[in-house]
Amino acid sequence: MGSPVVRRSPVHGGVVVAAQRLTPRMRRITVRSDAAVGLDVRPAQDIELLLREASGRRVKRRYTIRHARQETGELDLDVLLHGDGPGARWGEHAEPGDPVEYQGPRGKLELRSAPWHLLVGDESALPAIAAIAEALPAHELALAVVEVEDGDDELPVAAETRWVHRGGAPAGTADRLIAAVTDLAIADGARAYLMGESRAMVALRAVLEQRGIDHDAIFVKGYWNIGRPDRLAGRTPAAG
Ligand SMILES: Cc1cc2nc3c(=O)[nH]c(=O)nc-3n(C[C@H](O)[C@H](O)[C@H](O)COP(=O)(O)OP(=O)(O)OC[C@H]3O[C@@H](n4cnc5c(N)ncnc54)[C@H](O)[C@@H]3O)c2cc1C
DSSP states (O other), X not given: OOOOOOOXXXXXXXXXXXXXXXXXXXXXXXXXXXXXXXXXXXXXXXXXXXXXXXXXXXXXXXXXOSEEETTTTEEEEEEEOOSSSHHHHHHHHOOXXXXXXXXXXXXXXXXXXXXXXXEEEEGGGHHHHHHHHHHSOTTSEEEEEEEXXXXXXXXXXXXXXXXXXXXXXXXXXXXXXXXXXXXXXXXXXXXXXXXXXXXXXXXXXXXXXXXXXXXXXEEXXXXXXXXXXXXXXXXXXXXX
C-alpha cells in the first residue's frame, strides 16, 4: 500500500490595490489576484493570509471575503485593528503595491433556508455577518446582534441590528452578548450563526439551545482566542 496523498491548498499570489479606513478600528484592504478572477465565493468564506510575526516566523491569519469582484479578481478584506498581532499589523500598514500570499477561499458555512436567522458575533465577525445578511433571500428575516467597542465601530448590515457596546471593557467575554439574546423572541425554525471569540461562542450556543434553537441549527465558529495568537484557533471546540 502506498502512503496517503496529502493535498495542500495552493498558495496564491496577489497584490494590495487599495486600502481605506472604514472606522477608527477597521481598515478595508483590497487584494487583487489572478486566482480570484472568475472565482465563485460563498457568503462569509475567507482567505488565509501568509504573514510574518515580528520575529520573522511565518504565520497564517484568516480574513472574511467581504466582497469579491469576479471580473477583476479583487477581494475586499475588512481587518480589525484590535491591537498587536501580525494580522492587525498587516491591516494597519498594508498599502497599494504590497505583495500578498494567501490560501483559500476556505469556510464551511452553508446558508440553509429558515424563516428567521440570528447572526451573533463581535467586530471580527462583522464582515461575515454583513455578507450573510446580504445573501439571505428577502423573505427570510434576520436579526444581527453585534458587539463592538462603541458607536464608531458600527458599519451597515442589511438586517435589523442590535449593537452591543463594550465601552472600554475587555473584548471576548460572552456576558454582554448573552444578555442581549436572553430576552429575544426566538421564532420557530430559527437558525443561528455564532462567530467570535471561541469560548464566548460556545457559551452562547448553550444559551441559545436552552432558548429552544436546535443544536443542529446553530453554526458556531471560533474566530479568535482570548489571550492567545491565532495559531491555536483550529483546536478549540468552537472551530469548524
Ligand atoms: C473564518 C475566519 C474569518 C475571520 N474573518 C475576520 C475578518 O474578516 N476581519 C477580522 O478582523 N478578523 C477576522 N477573523 C479573526 C482573525 O483571524 C483573528 O482575530 C486573528 O487572531 C487576528 O490575528 P492577529 O495576528 O491580529 O492576532 P493574533 O496574533 O492571533 O493574536 C494576538 C493577540 O490579540 C488578541 N486578538 C486576536 N484577535 C482579536 C480580536 N478580534 N479582538 C481582540 N483581541 C484579539 C489575541 O487574543 C492575542 O492576545 C476571522 C477568523 C476566522 C477563523
